Amino acid sequence: MSVEKSRLFRGGRIASAVATEFVPEDVLVDGSGMIIARGKGFEVPTEAEVIDCTGCILVPGMFDVHVHAREPGQEHKETLATCSRAALAGGVTGCVLMPDTSPPVDTGNLVKSVMDLVSEQSLIPMYQAGCLTKGREGKEMAGYSGMAARRVPMLTDADHTVPCPYLMRRCMEYAKDFGVLVTSHCDTPPLSKGGAIHEGLTSYRLGLPGIPAMSQEIGIDRDIRIAQHTAGQLHISQISTAHGLKSVQIAKEEGAAITCEVSPHHLVLTDASIHDYNTHFKFDPPLRPAADVEALVQGFIDGSIDVLACDHAPHTEFEKSSEFISAPFGAAGLETAVLLIFDQFIRRGVFGWNLLIERYSNAPRKLIGQQPTAIREGEKAEFFVFDEEGQTRISSDCMHTKGPVSPFLGETLSGQIRGTTLGSRWYPVG
Amino acid sequence: MSELKPRKDLLDIESLDLSEIEYVLSNAVPFKQLFQRSVKKVPTLRGKTVLNLFYEPSTRTSSSFEVAAHRLSADVTNFTVSSSSVVKGESLLDTIETLQAMRSDYIVIRHKAAGVPGIVAQHTKASVVNAGDGFHAHPTQALLDAMTVREVFPEHQGRRVVIVGDILHSRVARSTSTLFHKLGIEVAYFGPGTLVPAERHDFLRRLMSWEEVFDWKPDVIYLLRVQLERQEGAFFPSIAEYHKMYGLNSLRLDRLRQMGSWLMHPGPVNRGVEITDEAMRYERSLISTQVENGIAVRMAVLHWLKPENGVDS
16 A cells, blocks of 8 residues: 555546535545546546546545544453544544543543544544543533643533533533533433333333333433523434434424434334344444334434434443343444445435435534535545445454444445545555 | 244243144143152153253242253252352353353253343253243243143133233243233233333233222232332332232132132242232132142253254264
């Protein structure tokens, strides 16, 4: 892999957020990683490496605002380096790191130390989020000024809610002064405590303690009210129910600065997908019934859901190989997000690539104040090559994450990511 | 009976088909007849080993399996893991490796976490019998309950059973109701709204009061054990109130007696909570029959399952 060489992506068709039609054009990237030509029949330097994209589409790089890279402290699950390789294999060229590491990232100095590691270890830009409360304990406000000075993209206690509404109110008021986005994992802990899967027929059948839909819904309602009262900007992570989405829709109609995200697994799996006590299906928030999933898909299409975010939460196979009730929540998601959305929706004509690019490339970047990327002259090269006719078998052997746990292991999905280019580097998959 | 597929494990009731249920229940009958003889043993499992692995204390079920295995001439190892030393989830795979190394032919397992017997079954060649996992399933209990009901009602189709008490935390309610439904027996739940899951199979009706229970004319009243610690979870205000609302007292027993209803309970009984002392002496109580049938059904289950261990020469 030469860094200096220019590279020609030839024979592909270019996808964008604005058009449903692909444009059949070649793309030339120079040795510095800039797109210097896009079109047909332009002059190509003789030494340029040619990437044959015949039959493929070129898609702007995705950006994930919900990634647990586990470093520092839990490097047995994932590292910044392995996480970035997983991202590139999934067509993701940038992400926000959740602060639920060991120790939790709750000061400016910790943000700086992780960002230093990112610049050494990661192949992609990563932006470290900061905690809302000290140690993510939900008891005291963390030091926002230091973290804001280090340009944290958001403040969040990751997969913890701030249990006390008083403290949440003060956090939102105070964060507003620094212009930093607050992201909330909306939940009502006394209602969800001890639960393993959605409370419903499946939890009855399997005899597993349930997490009722209202535990997230009440959390969403509470945090929306606090955001409205404080006129703060709130991002709701991992929305999972129809009622929760309705609350977001109403708040948006009322003009509140609310955004929300959904994960691919909440768009394609239901609680009925859980079988054989396979802990790879254990998520927080949990997989919900079909009616919720349908509402989420509708919200993804109509824009009441702003962002796709995979909640990449790798664990070791060993950690997941335990009793369902005591297994950790979450699974790896970066390598399967685009494939799943293609396989389940784009290929079936439910919506087009332009919508996925909007929700998973443009909107997440805008959410944290970054410029969206596009495949055009003068832009840094940041896109992936996707073969719609290809197939991808999801297996732990082929995944780049250190924690290759996924409910889709063993499945063959339509579509194949051939490789991702970021600046002057080209990362072929496989 | 000839078309029966060989089955390695018994993990739940949901996955059983009617021919398998009939096979086990009909085989349990001659095993039970054996108990009347002076020699109660048959050589069916001679040379085979049964590992009784109980991660939750249970005298009844573990003894029942032990007796069943002995009467089939199997060698039995009892292994009770006290709750204080229960291994954390992380070492489940290690436990399974150890079990596999013991090369038992049958593993009878009870665990407080739903799904564990199934995970063990996936990783071992031994036949695994679920002896109760969390709130999930207790298939041999359901089978012995079915045997008991069929003894008093040879024409069991359309008979009515009301299961009373803490359904939410009951693997017995789940397995027994599912099996009864498969056999064409109608099942209703009766208990406080906090303990009867709102989302359940459509065939499970809910009765709201003893009056509704009597109006429904159940053939069997099936009482569940009420865990005293449930009042801490705010499922009901006090044991006294539970007993007042849902307990089987003499007045209610009189109504059942008039209807000729039978009484069942999976044991052990909490006297003074779900049932009074007088009700315990009810002449139509099937509680001891359930215990006896438990041994017969477990013999039939061990006889039926086919481990993948070794090959007989």
